[in-house]
Amino acid sequence: MARINVETFFQKLLPRTKRNLQYGMVDDRVFVQKEHKCPTCSNPVETDQLKENAFVCYHCNHHFRISAPERLRLLADNGEYQEFSGGLSSLNPLDFPDYEERFSAAKEKSGLDEAVKTVVCKIGGRETVVIVMSFQFMGGSMGSVVGEKITRAVLLAAQRGLPCVLFTASGGARMQEGIYSLMQMAKTSHAIALLERTRMPLIVVLTDPTTGGVTASFAMLGDITLAEPEALIGFAGPRVIEGTIKQKLPEGFQKSEFLQEKGFVDRVVPRKDLKKTLTFLIDAHIAIRGGKK
Numbered sequence: 364m365a366r367i368n369v370e371t372f373f374q375k376l377l378p379r380t381k382r383n384l385q386y387g388m389v390d391d392r393v394f395v396q397k398e399h400k401c402p403t404c405s406n407p408v409e410t411d412q413l414k415e416n417a418f419v420c421y422h423c424n425h426h427f428r429i430s431a432p433e434r435l436r437l438l439a440d441n442g443e444y445q446e447f448s449g450g451l452s453s454l455n456p457l458d459f460p461d462y463e464e465r466f467s468a469a470k471e472k473s474g475l476d477e478a479v480k481t482v483v484c485k486i487g488g489r490e491t492v493v494i495v496m497s498f499q500f501m502g503g504s505m506g507s508v509v510g511e512k513i514t515r516a517v518l519l520a521a522q523r524g525l526p527c528v529l530f531t532a533s534g535g536a537r538m539q540e541g542i543y544s545l546m547q548m549a550k551t552s553h554a555i556a557l558l559e560r561t562r563m564p565l566i567v568v569l570t571d572p573t574t575g576g577v578t579a580s581f582a583m584l585g586d587i588t589l590a591e592p593e594a595l596i597g598f599a600g601p602r603v604i605e606g607t608i609k610q611k612l613p614e615g616f617q618k619s620e621f622l623q624e625k626g627f628v629d630r631v632v633p634r635k636d637l638k639k640t641l642t643f644l645i646d647a648h649i650a651i652r653g654g655k656k
């Protein structure tokens with residue numbers, strides 16, 4: 364039997380921007396911090412003006428990807444929130460080559476300490492547990508800390524009887540943590556099942572992109588599933604699916620609007636209407652349960 368060089372084998376599996384570009388795999392969206400041109404309409408955009416407009420292109424309505432702090436600034440009442448489980452940090456359980464270096468580089472580049480932030484804040488006056496993933500941090504990949512933080516947040520909502528809002532943005536499981544990443548799918552799903560018993564709502568907001576193990580677990584377990592316009596949502600990429608089923612995929616496949624049409628998403632909500640919609644949903648749920656503000 365031929366000997367496999369484990370390092371080379373895993374290196375091949377790692378997402379490489381250059382290689383992906385060659386196959387047109389990279390979505391056309393780019394981070395607003397780096398680009399001053401809208402990737403959809405190609406018009407120049409002013410960062411300050413974009414910020415005013417909730418990071419939505421004021422020419423064509425393109426929704427830029429935003430990080431957790433930006434999301435919370437738009438969502439939380441007065442932009443105020445209290446973060447918890449902030450100090451958790453991933454180890455390198457599989458001794459994966461370069462993981463520590465990549466992790467430190469991601470920290471430095473994004474200014475975040477992990478791919479998810481968990482907070483308690485008020486939305487429309489109601490105390491809510493909010494979980495926000497950031498694609499900017501290692502592609503929003505789900506390692507053991509991401510899973511742990513999400514689990515703790517969901518359990519906190521269950522314990523305190525608070526609604527929970529979860530924003531997803533992820534390329535899937537974090538390859539460098541192998542099976543430990545995959546175990547997070549079961550762990551987070553179990554926590555959500557416990558939350559369900561308390562009859563507090565989990566509202567999931569799918570943002571661009573939500574794929575892989577995240578889609579295959581907590582992203583699809585909300586009582587209500589919202590999505591931002593034109594977000595890529597799926598499990599495997601379209602090329603893999605086309606190759607497997609040997610059929611051409613329909614237009615708009617794996618976009619929010621397509622998923623709404625097929626019943627996977629309850630409502631596609633533009634970012635500027637998101638706070639209003641979430642306030643309404645949380646309020647309606649609490650009112651039915653007879654809760655007070």
Ligand SMILES: [Zn+2]
Pocket residue numbers: 401402403404405406420421422423424425
């Ligand atoms: Zn545009």
